Amino acid sequence: MPNDCNHMNRPQRRRAGLVAVLVLAAAFAASAQDDLDALQLQAAPAAAAAAAESNLHAYVELAAGRVERRGGLSSQDGRRASLDLRYAAPLGAGWRFGLSDRLDDVHPVATGMRATTNSLREAWLGWRDAAGTWSADLGRINWRRGPAYGYNPTDYFRSGGLRAVTTLDPVTLRETRMGTGMLRVANLWAGGGATLALAPKLADGPSQGASAVDLGATNMNDRALIGVNQRLSPSVSAEGSLLLQRGTSATFGASLTALLTDSIVAYGEWSSGKSRRIDDIVLATGAPARRVQQAAVGLTWTLPTALALTLEAEYNGAGVDRAGWNAVLAGGPAAYQAYQAQIQPGQDIGSRRAWLLYATQKGLGLKQLDLTAFVRVNAVDHSRLAWAELRYHWPRFDAALQWNLASGGGSTEFGVMPYRQIVQLVGVAYF
Amino acid sequence: MPDSSFPILSEALPVRRRLVILPMALLGLGGHFGVRAAPDAQALLSASDAIRNPTQPFRVTVTLTEFAKGVQVDATTLVSYARTLESGGQFATITRFVRPPRDAGKVMLKNGSDLWFYDPGTKAAVRISPQQRLLGQASNGDVMTVNFARDYRAAIAAEETIQDGERRKRQAVKLQLAASSDDATYAAIELWLDAASHAPIKARFFADSGRLLKTAYYRRYRMELGVERPTETVIIDGIEPQSVTLVGFGEYAARNIPVSWFQRDYLPRFDAE
Numbered sequence: 122m123p124n125d126c127n128h129m130n131r132p133q134r135r136r137a138g139l140v141a142v143l144v145l146a147a148a149f150a151a152s153a154q155d156d157l158d159a160l161q162l163q164a165a166p167a168a169a170a171a172a173a174e175s176n177l178h179a180y181v182e183l184a185a186g187r188v189e190r191r192g193g194l195s196s197q198d199g200r201r202a203s204l205d206l207r208y209a210a211p212l213g214a215g216w217r218f219g220l221s222d223r224l225d226d227v228h229p230v231a232t233g234m235r236a237t238t239n240s241l242r243e244a245w246l247g248w249r250d251a252a253g254t255w256s257a258d259l260g261r262i263n264w265r266r267g268p269a270y271g272y273n274p275t276d277y278f279r280s281g282g283l284r285a286v287t288t289l290d291p292v293t294l295r296e297t298r299m300g301t302g303m304l305r306v307a308n309l310w311a312g313g314g315a316t317l318a319l320a321p322k323l324a325d326g327p328s329q330g331a332s333a334v335d336l337g338a339t340n341m342n343d344r345a346l347i348g349v350n351q352r353l354s355p356s357v358s359a360e361g362s363l364l365l366q367r368g369t370s371a372t373f374g375a376s377l378t379a380l381l382t383d384s385i386v387a388y389g390e391w392s393s394g395k396s397r398r399i400d401d402i403v404l405a406t407g408a409p410a411r412r413v414q415q416a417a418v419g420l421t422w423t424l425p426t427a428l429a430l431t432l433e434a435e436y437n438g439a440g441v442d443r444a445g446w447n448a449v450l451a452g453g454p455a456a457y458q459a460y461q462a463q464i465q466p467g468q469d470i471g472s473r474r475a476w477l478l479y480a481t482q483k484g485l486g487l488k489q490l491d492l493t494a495f496v497r498v499n500a501v502d503h504s505r506l507a508w509a510e511l512r513y514h515w516p517r518f519d520a521a522l523q524w525n526l527a528s529g530g531g532s533t534e535f536g537v538m539p540y541r542q543i544v545q546l547v548g549v550a551y552f
Numbered sequence: 553m554p555d556s557s558f559p560i561l562s563e564a565l566p567v568r569r570r571l572v573i574l575p576m577a578l579l580g581l582g583g584h585f586g587v588r589a590a591p592d593a594q595a596l597l598s599a600s601d602a603i604r605n606p607t608q609p610f611r612v613t614v615t616l617t618e619f620a621k622g623v624q625v626d627a628t629t630l631v632s633y634a635r636t637l638e639s640g641g642q643f644a645t646i647t648r649f650v651r652p653p654r655d656a657g658k659v660m661l662k663n664g665s666d667l668w669f670y671d672p673g674t675k676a677a678v679r680i681s682p683q684q685r686l687l688g689q690a691s692n693g694d695v696m697t698v699n700f701a702r703d704y705r706a707a708i709a710a711e712e713t714i715q716d717g718e719r720r721k722r723q724a725v726k727l728q729l730a731a732s733s734d735d736a737t738y739a740a741i742e743l744w745l746d747a748a749s750h751a752p753i754k755a756r757f758f759a760d761s762g763r764l765l766k767t768a769y770y771r772r773y774r775m776e777l778g779v780e781r782p783t784e785t786v787i788i789d790g791i792e793p794q795s796v797t798l799v800g801f802g803e804y805a806a807r808n809i810p811v812s813w814f815q816r817d818y819l820p821r822f823d824a825e
Contacts, residue, residue, distance in 0.1 A: 155793035159786050160719055160769060164617035164627075164798040174631075174650050178657060178672075207657075207672065209823060217823065249821060252810050256821060265675035295674040307817070311637075314817040350817050356665040358679070358816065380665050384683040423683040483685050488618065488625050516627070516652050551653035 176210040179552045186523070186545020191538070199545065201287060202226045205296070217247040221263070223297055225285040231539070238285040239332045243300045256307045261339070263300030264318060266348065266362070267390045267417075268378045271477035271497065272435040272470050274392035274415035275374035277346055277364045278303075278320065280467040281327060281338035289508045289525055290493065291468060292479075298468070301339040313351035320344045322367070327466075338466065343367040356380035362392075369395045369410065381420075389418040396438075399471055400445035403459045404452055413438030419477075431479040440473040443501055450532055457537065472534060474500035489514040504529020504536045519549040593706040593727055599750040600743070601699045604770070605643065606777045606804065609635030613803040614647075619796045628652065633809050634697035637663065642735060643697035644814045646822060659822050662696045663814045664735060670819035677816045682737075700743070703736035704729035714744055716753045717771025717786055723747040724754075738765065752782065757790075764790035776804040 182203040189196045203226070209219040221243035230236045245260030263282075267273030271291045282298030303320040321344075324337030343366070350360040362374035372394025379387045392415045401408040419433030441449060441460075449456050464471040476498040485492045494509035505528050512521040525543040529536030611633045618626040629651040634643045644663040649655040659670040667684075670677040700706075709728040716722045729741040739760035744753045752770045759765050766789055770782035783802060789795035812818065 152793070156715075156767065156769070156788060157719065158622065159619075159788045159793070159796040160717055160771075162619050162622065162786070162796055162798060164615065164624075164784075164800055175656070178653065180654075209672075211823070247821075253813055253818065253821065254810070263675050268679065292674060292676075295676065309812045309815065309817055311811045312815060314812075314815065316817070350815075352666065352815065358666070378679040380667075380679065380681060382681070384681050386679050386681050386684070388679070421681070421684070423681055423685070425683075427683070427685045429684050488620060514626075514652075514654070519654065549654075 176208055177552075178207045180205050180549050181552075182547060182549045184523075184545050184547040186543055188540050189542040190540050197229060199543070200228050203287060215249050215251065217249075219243055219245050219247065219260075221300075223285075225287055225297075227285065227287065235285075235329070235331050237331050240284045240297060240299050241334050242298065245300075254309055256309075258305045259303075261300045261302050261334075261336075262305055262318075263298065264303070264305065265295060266360075266376075268376055268388035269390055269417035269419060269433055269435075270431050270479050271433055271495075272417045272437070272468070272475070273390065274417060274437075275360075275362055275376050275390045277344070277362070277372070277374070277392075278318075278339070279469075281341065283466045283468065284335060284338065286465055288523075289506065290495065290510070291477075294468060299335065299339055302336055313349070315347070315349045318344075318346045320346070364394065370412075384423045386421045387419070388421075389416070391416040398439050398441070398445065399460065399463050399469075400441045400449055402463055403449055403456050415439070426482070427484065428480065428482045431477070433477040433479070435470050435475040435477065437470050437473060437475075440469075440471055441501070442473045446472070446502065446534065447532070450537070472499045472501045476500055485511070487513070499529070499534045502529065502533040502536075504533035506535045506538075517551045519547075519551075521547040521549070523547060593708045594701060596708070596725060596745060596750055597704070597706040597727060597729070597743070598699075598701040600745050600752045601701050603749075603751050603779060603781055605634070605697055605699060606779070606781075606806070608777070608806055609633075609808040610777060611803075611805050611807040612801050613650075615798075615800040615802070617798045617800070619794075619798070621794045628655070632697070633807060635809065635811075635814075637811055637814060642699060642702050645696045646809070646814060646819075647696075648822060657823075659819045661814060661816070661819060666816075668816050668819060670816075670822075672820070675820065677819050679816075698737065700729060700741065703731065703733040704741060705732040706743075709742070711747065712744075714754060717769030717782075717784075722753055725750075749780075751780065766790045776801075777806060 182205065184201040186199050187196055188199050204224045207221045209217060211217050223240045223242060226237045228236055241261065243261050243263050245258050245262050247256065247258040249256035264278050265276060267275040273279060278301040279298070283294065284299065285297060286294070287297055288294055301320050302323050303318045305316060305318040307314060307316040320340060322342050323340035326341060327338040328335045345365045346362065348360060348362045350358065352358050357377070357379045359377045360375065364372040364374065366372070372392060374390065374392040376390035377388065381387050393412060395410045396413050397408065397410045414436065415438055416436045417433055419431055421429055421431040423429045449460050460471060477495060479495040482492040484490065491512045493512070497506045507526045510521050510523045512519055523545050527535040527538040527541055531537065611631060614630045614632050616628040617624060628649065630647050630649050632645055632647040634645045636642065637644050642664065647660045649658045657672040661668040667680045667682060668677050669680050706727045706729050708725060710726040712724060712726060713721050714724050724744040725747050727743045727745065729743055731739050738757045740758040742756040744755070745751065746753055751773065754770070755768045757765045766787055769786040771786065772782060772784040773780045774783045776783065783800060785799040787797040787799060813822065
């Protein structure tokens, strides 16, 4: 590229130089003024952190929206009210107590479903030594495991945890699930730790009562889980798991997370255990359990604009393939409901293979405006479930607009969902 | 410590695997003075670190107040615990969010390249990248303690009179810092220290493209843990100068939390004192 300055005569160059100096001087003056303006700002006096901290965290969430239904049915108005409580407090001498509960009231509800559901998520008593090296917890505990966003094969205590499905966002949905009754003992060392959990059978099956503690949903079998976590390098961590369940052979699991670059995190988790295929359970074929592989691998990439994109590949060896799905559909509405009942409470994927693209953008144009969105693709029949939320924050209140679209052919997983589209407004008040 | 320098931009990234020694001319830094390496520049930097950050393990309450065009738009309160895990090593930091209520109880951990975020709602401890932003405008680096001397090579660039955070004229030594480790957050930093006490007065932080990311003023010096330390940092966005964050530090206390706490598995147990 030619240097235009070379084509200027001396007076022109002098004028250009003068302009450059004036521009620089103006920029410097503006910058100095910006600094002066900033230095005049004063922060409001802050309360002491200790005084501001509360053992109780609570919020009330109200939602109202419109549901566009399939099958020639007219659109329907929907509404929901939720009360969410979390309490944890030290009792002294290393002892702690925790309680977590959620109440959901959803309208309208499908036939046979509850409008009002209470989920006692956690109730536990814990102890740890002064150094924090040893700890023990007893009660209903929500021990969440696995690094994946949408599907966690190594999250062995996820089964039966969801009593009410109030969002399709897999990340938010985890806030509503119940823990499992267990005794958990952990030992930590620098860079790693080991945990043993003993979760006994406490009931034969889930309870339908609106306010039931519902230990049968989460403790239907005797289980023991050992997990060992180790930091392998400054940017790589791994975890191994062994799950023992009464009446079946051992399940093995492993997960790994790694920081690949300043902006990319990779993760993966895998589990191998005996299980019946979902279509065999739904259709009561009597086919025996067999060893199946389940896995999820993904990358989260953060762009310079702070947009974080996660792409996740999911595989469920017990999920339905094309033939299995066709068999479920042939079983009619009852089989479809049974299929949903199999996958929803444990946040499983029903198809053999799936993809998830998950995106978050903090400060979308405005500092207090966040965008969260995802698309889940059934990789067997290529149907899609999309969800997006715009959320604006005030100090103690959030307002959100949520949109959800289930799309696909007439014989696909998301193409036969009872609704096609949902739009709703959500308000959340924090206490 | 909460890095009193407080990176506010998403580009405030470690320069891991892309270490570049920026030509000073590219940044337009030190051109008038001619950067000269000085044997005591690194010692000056260490001295200023010891003023910004206590040398012993400690806790501190950090308050971030964000302004846009002069109007307060957000406020966040955190409690931060920091210590070095090895002799001469960088700080590891665990930070718990106290306010606003929607974020209360969330925990962030930095131990070298390890960055983890724990949400008591989802019970999930998630590995995050230095660029990933989870809590509004505050970047992850905003709540981490950093000793510059470990990650940057210092040279004395000038001695000059500048305006400090209280809008007074101060005689200062200007240091030019260049990233020298994978964990360095910025490619380059200009740092002005008080000529006599070596207390930090002002800093300018640059991306590896040479772009100004932010300007910081260290002010409101007060005796904390035996040393006169800055208790407020004014952060001015390099792109949007009307976007300003005041970072206050208070309630300092010596607190020697165990090394084994600085890992993912401990985060669910990390609760209020």
